[in-house]
Amino acid sequence: MSVLVFIKDLLLATLGQMASLLAGLFIFGLLIQFISQLTFRSMERAFGHGVYLLAWLGTPIHELGHAFFCIIFGHRIAEISLFRPDPVTGTLGYVYHKWNPRNPWHVLGNFFIGVGPMVLGSAVLFALFYFLVPGSSTVWDALSASAGAVSRDSLIAGYFTVFRDSSLAIIRIIFTPANLSFWQFWLFLYLSVCVASNIRLSWADFKGSLRGLGCIVLVFILLNLVLLLIGSSSDEFYGSAAASLGVLYSVLILALVMAFIGFVLVYLLAVAWYWLRYRLVLNPFSLLK
Numbered sequence: 001m002s003v004l005v006f007i008k009d010l011l012l013a014t015l016g017q018m019a020s021l022l023a024g025l026f027i028f029g030l031l032i033q034f035i036s037q038l039t040f041r042s043m044e045r046a047f048g049h050g051v052y053l054l055a056w057l058g059t060p061i062h063e064l065g066h067a068f069f070c071i072i073f074g075h076r077i078a079e080i081s082l083f084r085p086d087p088v089t090g091t092l093g094y095v096y097h098k099w100n101p102r103n104p105w106h107v108l109g110n111f112f113i114g115v116g117p118m119v120l121g122s123a124v125l126f127a128l129f130y131f132l133v134p135g136s137s138t139v140w141d142a143l144s145a146s147a148g149a150v151s152r153d154s155l156i157a158g159y160f161t162v163f164r165d166s167s168l169a170i171i172r173i174i175f176t177p178a179n180l181s182f183w184q185f186w187l188f189l190y191l192s193v194c195v196a197s198n199i200r201l202s203w204a205d206f207k208g209s210l211r212g213l214g215c216i217v218l219v220f221i222l223l224n225l226v227l228l229l230i231g232s233s234s235d236e237f238y239g240s241a242a243a244s245l246g247v248l249y250s251v252l253i254l255a256l257v258m259a260f261i262g263f264v265l266v267y268l269l270a271v272a273w274y275w276l277r278y279r280l281v282l283n284p285f286s287l288l289k
Helices: 003-072 104-132 136-152 156-174 183-196 203-229 235-278 284-288
Strands: 076-081 094-098
Touching: 003 076, 003 094, 003 104, 003 183, 003 203, 003 235, 003 284, 104 183, 104 203, 104 235, 156 235, 183 235
Parallel strands: none
Antiparallel strands: 076 094
16 A cells, blocks of 8 residues: 555544534524524514523533533633623623643643533433423433434435434424323423523634644544554444434434524414514524624
């Protein structure tokens, strides 16, 4: 095997694994961010501070997700506010942390700190789902199967296909006539929309996570380098990593569905109120300007 062919195989293996394992995190985070912006801006335009009805729970969980990984990776938390709305900047909460750019552990931590709200938010959403939705085990099996398809597909188009098919399946399974008769289901609907709307990647979170992504890529390059040199395959390790992330993807599929449902419900209320008050149609996409 020539050196160029070896390098090509090494880079292709690493890039394929990175895309397949981690692309979904950014896709989910950015999609939920987009939907959440539509939701919050619709509430702001129609009801003013009514946005706090969704932010009071999701924002502290979001910020705690950052703070948790700050502690794990040794970043010093300079200042934290779990819920302090600022009407001028639109900020609902924040975590300011300091780290040493020459410390590899600190640099790696930036990735996990950036996606921390998705991890903690997913755990809280799963707990709500498990304890409040009747027949949650049936839905979880469907979610796990969907996540397995996500983790095996490295193409972006494949991700969107799985998201679409899984979302439709989840809606059909969760929103049954039987479930609609339980008060626990309606409590789950409200609380899950609050949490899911904040399982997102803001632009600051996205940029922060990219600071640590290089460390993860380096680990995979070194692993693939060793395996190629000894003539072995990374399929076993890759399969284990994909299975572990599949659990997170399972809940993120649910989070995406609940965030979208939250937007639809909020927008229907907002557009009706806005029409009654101003005799104007509330265009949700104009709110992003």
